[in-house]
Amino acid sequence: MNVHQKKNLQQLLFVLVGLVLVNLLAYFYFERFDLTADQRYTLSKTSIAIAKKIDSPVYIDVYLDGEFPAEFKRLETETRQLLEEYHAHNSKIIFLFTNPLADASKSDQFVAELNNLGMAPTNINSTKNGKKSLIPVFPWAIARRGDKAVKIPLLVNNFGNSADENIDKSVQMLEFSITDALTKITLKDKKKIAILKGNGEISEKYMGDFLMNLKEYYRLGEFNLDSLKTDEAKTLENLKRFDLAIIAKPTEAFSDSEKYILDQYIMGGGKTMWLIDKVSIDLDSLHNEQQTAMAYPRDLQLDDLFFSYGVRINYGLVQDLLSTPITAQTPNGDIPIDWLYSPIIKSRDNHPINKNLNLVKLEFANPMDTLKNGIRKTVLLQSSAQSKAIGAPVTIGLNQFMEGIDEAEYDGKGNQIVGLLLEGAFTSAFKDRVKPVKSFKATDTGVKNKMIVISDGDIVNYLYVNKKPLNNTIDQWTQQVYSNKEFLLNSVNYLLDDSGLITIRSKDISLPLLNxxxxxxxxxxxxxxxxxxxxxxxxxxxxxxxxxxxxxxxx
Incomplete structure (x- = not known):
């Protein structure tokens, strides 16, 4: 063997030893590099922490698989790559992509099962060999752990957006959707929510779906402020065991002692979500011979509380040209009627609570004003520019918009506030006032806190229109699946979230799209x-x- 051959052999040995060492280091020291400008494949600290807590296998079945147009193929690719990142942090997170239509002999049964689970397909236009057709796509996944399963929506399908815009928003929401599902499926210590009763609140029938979804995150319990009339201190002590109180469409006035208990609960850091109707009117009241009814102010005796906290709900109703019709019965069946009292609110996209949401449907909403104080206020829901507020009392007629609408009255200066987030240290509404209850020490300035006020109690009644259940949650006239549920869940999660899960919704990802x-x-x-x-x-x-x-x- 000559010198040249020996030198070549030494170089080869050095290369082989180097490769072995690199592989050994890669085995013991794992690292991934995200070279994208928006760091779309880098999980947040919250997602990583939740993923690493998983101590038994979680199986994620993804049904977004098949031959799709380019934009859906992009969503499939982004979903796969993000799941690979979860798996890289915890190998117990196992995922599998499945095409529900792959086996023609079983596809009908498979599709029926997915529909029964609430995972309806999205039909998209496809052109192949010059022929156009509709292809059903299932942008869903299911996370399973033991006998528990959670649905994962993969597609954002917002009103007014192009397909590319919706795919862009869908990619932005992927991490939140997956981490949210992992949270639900692994959550052990649940916070407690009080559903207030005793002041004519909305029936559980009309908020049942919302409560069932809340149970995936929290423990729920009914709470009546009058349960211990002779011992208000004990009532407050019991209420403080809950992390949040939801007051959903009360119709009876609150007494001073009830308000004081709620006020002191808030001063102590208790979170609240108020779903309030300040005008008494319901679609049922229009089902009479004249098809009219009087909408009159409803005094719940809560104005002083809200005024102190920095908001005023007005005795009025919002009319909006961006609204959904209602139905009227005729001999020929149901027909749609223009109904400006059912505004559909487009997301402002200005906060994790309302980011990437579709339309939110309201019914007889009241306009709100903000008041100057030290509380930070964020508008979450606002009617369109083509809206206005009318005062109450006022006569409402089922056919009042059928003879034509003067659009000049809706001059583009509407934007009525109907949903508000308040954050800060609230001042007691009973400061410098005679206290209605003497049995416990008063607190006039509260700790740092949060509350949400929505001026429509029927926002929680999102599965019913005219008191009739929606078919597959779809409004037959607008063909929209409203985002009331997502908005309400996000609101509660934001008020109670200590892990930072809700902040993942703020992640901005921009996919490079062709013009x-x-x-x-x-x-x-x-x-x-x-x-x-x-x-x-x-x-x-x-x-x-x-x-x-x-x-x-x-x-």
Whole structure:
């Protein structure tokens, strides 16, 4: 063996030893690098912490698999890559992509089972061999752990957005949707929520779905402020065992002692969510011979509390041109009627609570004003610019919008506030006042706290229209699945969230999308640049190579 061969052999051995060492280091020291500008594949600290807590296998079945148009293929790819990141942090998170339509003999049964689980398909247009067709796509996943299962929505389908915009928002929401499901499926220590009763609140029938979804995160219990009339101190002590109180559409006035208990609960850090109707009117009251009813102010005796906290709910109703029809019965069946008292609110996208939500449907909402104090206020829900507020009392007629609407009255200056987040140290509404209860020590300035006030009690009644259940949660006239449930759940999660889960909703991801108009306008130029130019360069290289070879070798 000559010197040159020995040198080559040494170099080969060095390379082999180096490869072995690199593989050993990679086995013991794992690291992934996210080179995207928006860090879309880098999980938040909250997601990583939740993933690492999982101590038994979690199986995630993803049904977004198959031959899709480009935008849905992109969503499938992004979902797969993000799940790989979860698996990299905890190998007990196992995922599998399945095409429900792959086996034609079983697809009908598979699709029926998914529909029964509330995972309806999204039909998309597809063109193949010049023929257009509708393809059902299932943008859903299910996370399973033992006998517990949680649905994971993968598609955001917001009103007014293009397919590309919805895919962009869907990718933004992927981490939240997956981490949220992992939280639900592994949660052990649940916070407690009091559902207030005793002041004519909305029936559980109409808020049942909301409560069932809350149970996935929290422990629920009914609470009556009058349960211990002779011992208000004990009532407050019992209420303080709950982390949040939900007051949903009360219809009877609160006494001073009831208000004082709630006020002191808030001063002590108790969170509250108020769903309030300040005007008494219901669609049922229009089902009479005249098809009219009087909408009159409902005095719940809560104005002093809200005034102290920094908000005023007005005795009025919001009319909005962006609204959903209601139905009226005729001999020929139900017909839609324009109904400006059912505004559908487009998300402001200004907070994790309302980020990437579809429309929120309201019914007989009241306008609100904010008052100057030290409390930070964030508008979560606001009617469209083409809306206005009318005062109460006022006569409401079922057919009042059928003879035509004067759009000049809705001059683009509407934007009535109907949902508000308040954050800060609240001042007691009973400061410098005679206290209605003497049995416990008063607190006039509260600790740092949060509350949400929504001026429509029927926001929680999202599965019913005209007291009739929606078919598959879809409004037959607007063909929309409203986001009331998501908005309410996000609101509660924000008020009670200590883990930072809700902040994942703020993650901004921007997918690079083609400008279709620009592509069409510059199609020929693009073809010449991407196809023609490489061929020209290749031809020139061939000519140059031939010339140099002839010059060197003479042939």
């Amino acid at each position: 279709e108009k620009k592509v069409a306008a510059e199609y020929t130029y693009t073809q010449l640049l991407t196809v023609g130019l490489p061929l020209v360069i290749l031809a020139l290289f061939g000519v140059l190579l031939t010339f140099l070879r002839k010059r060197r070798f003479g042939r």
